[in-house]
Every structure is written in structure tokens, then in C-alpha cells.
Amino acid sequence: MKVVITDNEKLRLTLEGVLVGIISGIVVSMFRWSIAQSLKIFQGLYVAARTNVLLLIGLVVAMIIVAVFVGYLLKGEPNISGSGIPQVEAQLGGEMHLKWWSILWKKFVGGIVSIGPGLFLGREGPSIQLGSAIGQGVGDLTHDNVGVNQRVLIASGAAAGLAAAFSAPIAGAMFVLEEVYHNFSPLVWVTSLASAVSANVVALYVFGLQPVLRVPYQYSLPIKYYWHLIVLGIILGIMGRLYQIVLLWMPSLYNKTRLPRFIHGIIPLILIIPIGMIAPNFIGGGNGIIINLDKYGTGLLLLLGLFALRFIYSMISYDSGLPGGIFLPILNLGAIIGAIYAICMNQLGLLPIAFESNLIIFAMAGYFACIGKAPFTAIILVTEMVGSLKHLMPLAVLSLVAYIVVDLLNGAPIYESLKERLNLNSDYLNRVSKFNDRLEVPIYEGSSIDGKYIRDIPFPKNILVIAVYRGERQLIPRGDTLIKAGDRIVFMVNAGQRAKISQKLKDLINGIN
Numbered sequence: 001m002k003v004v005i006t007d008n009e010k011l012r013l014t015l016e017g018v019l020v021g022i023i024s025g026i027v028v029s030m031f032r033w034s035i036a037q038s039l040k041i042f043q044g045l046y047v048a049a050r051t052n053v054l055l056l057i058g059l060v061v062a063m064i065i066v067a068v069f070v071g072y073l074l075k076g077e078p079n080i081s082g083s084g085i086p087q088v089e090a091q092l093g094g095e096m097h098l099k100w101w102s103i104l105w106k107k108f109v110g111g112i113v114s115i116g117p118g119l120f121l122g123r124e125g126p127s128i129q130l131g132s133a134i135g136q137g138v139g140d141l142t143h144d145n146v147g148v149n150q151r152v153l154i155a156s157g158a159a160a161g162l163a164a165a166f167s168a169p170i171a172g173a174m175f176v177l178e179e180v181y182h183n184f185s186p187l188v189w190v191t192s193l194a195s196a197v198s199a200n201v202v203a204l205y206v207f208g209l210q211p212v213l214r215v216p217y218q219y220s221l222p223i224k225y226y227w228h229l230i231v232l233g234i235i236l237g238i239m240g241r242l243y244q245i246v247l248l249w250m251p252s253l254y255n256k257t258r259l260p261r262f263i264h265g266i267i268p269l270i271l272i273i274p275i276g277m278i279a280p281n282f283i284g285g286g287n288g289i290i291i292n293l294d295k296y297g298t299g300l301l302l303l304l305g306l307f308a309l310r311f312i313y314s315m316i317s318y319d320s321g322l323p324g325g326i327f328l329p330i331l332n333l334g335a336i337i338g339a340i341y342a343i344c345m346n347q348l349g350l351l352p353i354a355f356e357s358n359l360i361i362f363a364m365a366g367y368f369a370c371i372g373k374a375p376f377t378a379i380i381l382v383t384e385m386v387g388s389l390k391h392l393m394p395l396a397v398l399s400l401v402a403y404i405v406v407d408l409l410n411g412a413p414i415y416e417s418l419k420e421r422l423n424l425n426s427d428y429l430n431r432v433s434k435f436n437d438r439l440e441v442p443i444y445e446g447s448s449i450d451g452k453y454i455r456d457i458p459f460p461k462n463i464l465v466i467a468v469y470r471g472e473r474q475l476i477p478r479g480d481t482l483i484k485a486g487d488r489i490v491f492m493v494n495a496g497q498r499a500k501i502s503q504k505l506k507d508l509i510n511g512i513n
Contacts, residue, residue, distance in 0.1 A: 010187060013149060014194050017156040020138050021195035024131040024160035025202025031108055031130060032165060033206065035123055038116025039284045046118075046276030046283075059273050066113050067266035070322060073110045074262040078423075080107040082318065083125020083325035086419035088132045088158055089180050092151055094437075094498035095424050100136040103129060107323055114265065114322040118272050118283030120314040124165040125325025128180075131161025131199070148438045152191050155181045159192035160199035166212050167203050171381035172196035179374040179415060185440055185488070186472075211387030213290050213331075213364075217357035221394050228351060229398045232341050232359065233366055236398070237405020239337060240370035243311070244411050247326070248421075250319035265322040268313070275313065282306060286332030290364070293339045294357050300343055307336045326414070327368070331382075334367025335360045361386055362398045369399035370406040373413040437495035438466075441505050445485045448511030455479035460504045464492040 049056040073080060079087045079098055084107060090096045111126040135157025139150040155176050163172030173192040181188055221228075254264050276283050289306070296302055314329040338359040345351035361382060369378035379395045443450060449457050454465060454477055467490040468475040468483070475481060483489070493501045 009149075010190070013152055013187065013191050016138060016142060016153060017191035017195040018198045020131070020135045020153055020157045021160040021163075021198025021200075022202060023138070024134045024157055024195070025164045025199035027104075027108065027130055027134060028127045028161050028164035028199065029203050029206040031111060031127060032123055032203075034112045035115050035285075038112060039118055042117045042276065043280040043283070046273065046280050049273070050277050056273070060270065063117065063269040063273065064266060066117070067263060067269050070110050070114055070265050071260075071262040073106045074265075074321060077102045077106045078262075079103060080110055080129075080323050081321040082323070082418065083122070083327070083415075084129025084132075084323070085125050085180065085325070085415045086422055088129055088154070089415060089419050090422055090424065091132070091136075092154060092181055093502065094495075096422070098133070098136070100133040100140070104133040104137065107133070110323040114269075115285070115324045117269065118276050118280075119268055119317040119322065119324060120283070120286065120310060120329050121317050121322065121324025122285045122326060122328030123324075124162055124327035126323055127161035127165035128158045128175075128325075129161070131157035131159070131164070131195075133157070134160075135195075148187075148440075151181075152188055155188050156191045156195035160195040163196035164199040164203040166381065166385055167200055167207065168212075168381050168384035169193070169196040169200040171377055171384050172199070174380050175374065175377040178377050179372060179413065211385055213287060213382075213385040215291060215335075215357050215361050215386050216294070217361065218354050219358075220390050221355055221358045221362075225351060225355065226394070226397065228341075228345065228359070229362065229394055230401055232338065232363060233398045233401025234405055235341065236334065236337060236363060236366040236402040237370050237409070239333075240367055240402060240406050241409040241411045243330070243333070243367075243371055244406075244414055244417065246311075246315055247319065247414065248417055250315050251421075254319055261321060264320040268317045268320050268322065271313070271316065275309070279309075282309065285328040286310065287328060290332055290335045290360065293335055293360050296339075300340065300347075303336060303340045303343065307333065307340065310336065330368050330371055331364045334364040337367065338363025358391070358394070361391055362394050365395045366398040366402040370402035370411070371414050373403065373406065373411070375399040375403050435495040436492050437498050439463075439491045439493045439498055439502060439505070441489050441491065441502075441509065443483060443485055443487045443489065443509065447485060447509045449483050449509055450485045452483055453479065454481045454483065457483070458508070459491075460501055460508075462494065462497070463501055466490050466492045 045059060049059055080103060087098060091098050107126055107129055115121045115123060132154045135153040136150065139153040158180055159172040159176040162175055163169040173196045176192050177189060282289060310333055317324065318326050339356055342351060342356035342359040346353040365378040365382040369375040378399050382395060383389060383392060465477045468477050468481060469488040
């Protein structure tokens with residue numbers, strides 16, 4: 001295996017990333033369009049069912065059929081359940097191997113029939129997994145199916161999936177680096193950005209240049225009102241921690257139903273019928289709600305009821321295991337909290353109601369930043385989705401406060417917590433491969449090995465330090481090479497032991513015994 005990836009190989013990977021982006025853009029655009037059209041059809045059916053008993057019975061039967069069909073898909077491929085982001089993280093970490101074709105078509109079909117009826121699920125998580133499956137498939141077809149090259153293509157596909165789902169290419173690349181890949185490798189960054197931009201071009205061609213969440217606002221928030229960002233950030237942090245706790249607790253409640261795990265989806269699919277009949281405009285992922293929040297008036301009871309409905313039913317929807325994400329529902333809940341806060345402050349005479357739209361925008365970023373613990377992604381994502389750069393400063397303040405609050409409450413990144421609940425195969429983790437693989441580890445400020453010579457660092461056995469990168473400069477490692485914060489150390493490890501060694505190195509670098 002080569003120690004150094006040459007410039008020609010980097011260029012080839014980047015071009016393959018463009019190919020992954022184009023294919024992902026086409027697939028995810030079809031996925032996104034199909035869900036939107038299905039939602040419109042079902043909204044009409046729910047309204048018509050108010051006065052048509054036969055149609056109501058037909059809807060119940062249809063939901064049972066959908067639940068059984070998706071359950072059949074889940075039984076054959078359990079890794080299409082939920083958003084798919086935890087599975088992608090585990091795959092990139094070397095903790096599991098996914099069958100890309102099985103994931104691709106089953107997630108695509110299962111996601112449409114699960115999200116389309118109006119469940120409070122997002123399209124972005126499945127889009128990320130669809131993109132990663134395409135990246136893996138391209139790696140197989142181009143023979144980049146071993147080691148770092150395939151991981152780069154999987155990561156770039158994930159970036160492309162999010163970019164096409166939300167028309168947010170920079171956020172797509174940032175999300176992969178900050179939340180999924182956990183490594184700001186220049187190779188991953190460039191390839192992911194190329195893939196995300198390519199996918200976004202396709203999405204823009206299909207859906208137009210209009211931002212996904214164009215929330216209208218009149219004025220920028222004056223600096224004298226910035227204290228509201230602190231208060232709202234604290235509220236979002238507390239509510240974000242509550243969201244994490246409930247989401248991780250819900251599966252135990254489902255287990256008490258004694259239904260087989262793969263058929264849990266029948267519960268939210270049946271429940272969506274009365275919800276759709278009563279409030280058809282409030283079902284689905286929630287992007288329509290976000291855009292129209294400031295038009296619902298200043299009635300607190302309506303917004304509080306809407307928040308309770310969206311919070312509870314999104315938990316029921318996601319923890320059933322149906323293919324669908326929590327990305328957009330989280331943004332939706334954050335927006336509602338922002339609207340509730342703005343109205344309360346207005347009624348107390350502390351904030352003009354004209355700034356309600358501003359707080360809706362800010363709260364979306366803050367709520368996702370604290371739940372996902374990915375503040376940079378949250379800031380960039382909301383900026384791209386609303387189509388304005390004027391909110392960067394308040395977005396940053398609010399996201400930082402909410403993040404710190406969740407951190408103080410011992411909250412962990414939600415996708416990391418969900419990954420820990422996956423049924424990872426211990427035999428797979430303990431395997432020994434005939435291939436070697438590269439493992440790149442960044443050294444952060446405060447690391448226990450910062451300022452130490454390589455000869456004095458107790459690295460795990462059976463690994464080899466093959467390179468140290470300091471910026472763009474490559475150092476040939478020797479015993480007297482001094483490790484500094486900001487370095488990237490490249491190891492050669494057994495491909496089958498990559499996940500275990502990665503964890504040992506992480507503990508070593510963080511000073512965990």
C-alpha cells in the first residue's frame with residue numbers, strides 16, 4: 001500500500017467525487033420530489049376522508065400495507081432504518097460493512113413510502129445514506145474499494161446527499177467533516193466539496209434557485225437586543241437536552257408493545273391519519289411550517305400545541321425505525337421555539353414583534369447546534385437554507401450558547417449516541433484482514449501527546465507511523481520527531497482492526513487510561 005497519496009491520485013479522487021455528486025444529485029432529487037408529491041396527494045386524501053368513510057377505511061388498509069412492506073424491507077436490510085447517518089458514521093469508522101446496492105434501492109423506496117404519507121420525518125438523513133451508498137458503489141466500480149479511497153468516496157457521497165436534499169453544498173461538506181467523518185482531512189474536504197457542489201447543481205436545475213427555507217424578515221436584529229440570544233440559547237440548550245433524552249428513551253417504550261421491531265412502523269402510520277384529517281398543513285417534515293410561522297398570528301396556545309404535537313409525534317415517527325431523518329424536524333422544532341419566545345417577549349414589552357422572523361431563523365440553528373453538537377454545520381446550513389448572510393453573527397452567538405448549555409448538561413452528539421445503539425457485529429470488529437489501511441489522526445491543542453517525541457509515546461502494538469503532516473508539509477517520522485498540536489499523524493494498520501485501533505489511539509491522544 002502506498003504511503004503517500006500523489007497529486008494525480010488526489011485529482012482522480014476529486015473527479016470521482018464529482019461523478020458521485022452528479023449521480024447523488026439525480027437520485028436525491030428524485031427522492032426529494034417524490035416525497036413532496038406524495039405529501040400533497042396524502043394531504044388531499046386526508047381532507048377528503050373527513051366526509052368519506054370508505055376512503056378512511058382505505059387509508060387505514062393502505063397504511064397497514066405500507067407498514068408491512070417497509071417491515072419486509074427492514075427485515076431484509078435492518079441498516080435502512082432511521083436516518084442512516086449513524087450507520088454511515090459506523091461504516092466510515094470501520095465498525096460495519098454495508099451492502100451499497102441493497103441500501104440504495106431499499107432506502108429509496110422505503111423512505112418515500114414512509115415519509116410520503118406525512119410522518120414527521122426528514123428527507124436529509126436518508127439522502128445522506130443514499131449518497132454514501134452511491135459513493136461506495138462508485139468506489140466498487142472504479143476499484144477504489146479498499147481503504148482510504150473508498151472512505152473518501154463514501155464521505156463525499158454523504159456530503160452530496162445533504163447538499164441535494166437542502167440545496168446547501170457548503171453545509172453538506174461541513175456536516176461530513178464535523179459530524180460524520182470527524183476529521184478535517186484536506187483530501188476529504190476537497191472531494192466532499194466537489195461532490196456537494198456537483199449534487200447541488202443538479203438539485204438547483206430540478207428545484208430552481210429559490211432557497212429551501214426563505215423566511216421573510218424586515219430588519220436585522222439590533223445589537224441592543226442581543227441579550228435575547230443568550231436567554232433563548234439557554235432555553236434551546238435545555239430543550240435540546242430534553243430532545244436527546246426522550247429520543248433515546250423512546251425505543252424502550254416501543255419494546256413494551258411486544259410488536260416485532262420491524263413492524264413498529266405501523267403505529268405512526270396509523271396515527272398520521274387522524275392528525276392529517278385534523279391538521280393537514282402541519283404534517284410532513286415541516287419546511288412549510290417554518291416558512292409560514294410568522295403568519296400564524298400571536299396566539300401562544302396554537303404555537304404551544306403545535307410544538308407539543310411536533311415534538312411528541314416526531315419521536316413516535318423516528319423511533320419506530322422507519323426510514324426517515326430528524327434533521328428537518330429538529331429545525332422545525334427550533335423555529336417554533338423561536339416564534340414562541342418572540343411572542344412571549346413581545347407580550348412582555350421586551351421585543352418588537354417585527355423581529356419574530358429573525359428569532360425563528362436563529363433558533364433553527366441553535367436547536368440543531370446543541371442536539372447534533374455541530375455548531376459550524378448549523379450556522380452554515382441555516383445561512384444557505386434561508387439565502388442570507390446577514391444573520392451570521394446572531395447565529396453564531398445563539399448556537400454557541402445552546403451548545404455550551406447542552407455540554408454542561410452532559411449531552412452527547414445525537415448521531416454519535418444513536419450509533420452506539422446499533423447492533424455492531426463483534427466478530428466483524430475483531431476480524432483480521434489481509435489488507436493494510438491508512439489511519440489518519442489529528443492532534444488537537446491539549447492532547448496528552450502534544451510536545452512529546454514519537455519514541456516516548458506508547459502507541460498500540462502492530463501499528464506503524466508512516467507520516468506526520470504539519471500543514472501541507474510531510475515529515476518523515478523518526479524517534480526524535482516532536483509531535484505538535486495541529487499535526488496529522490498517519491498510521492499503517494490492519495484494515496480489519498482499524499476501528500479498534502482508532503479508539504485506542506483516540507484514548508491515548510485524549511489522555512484516557
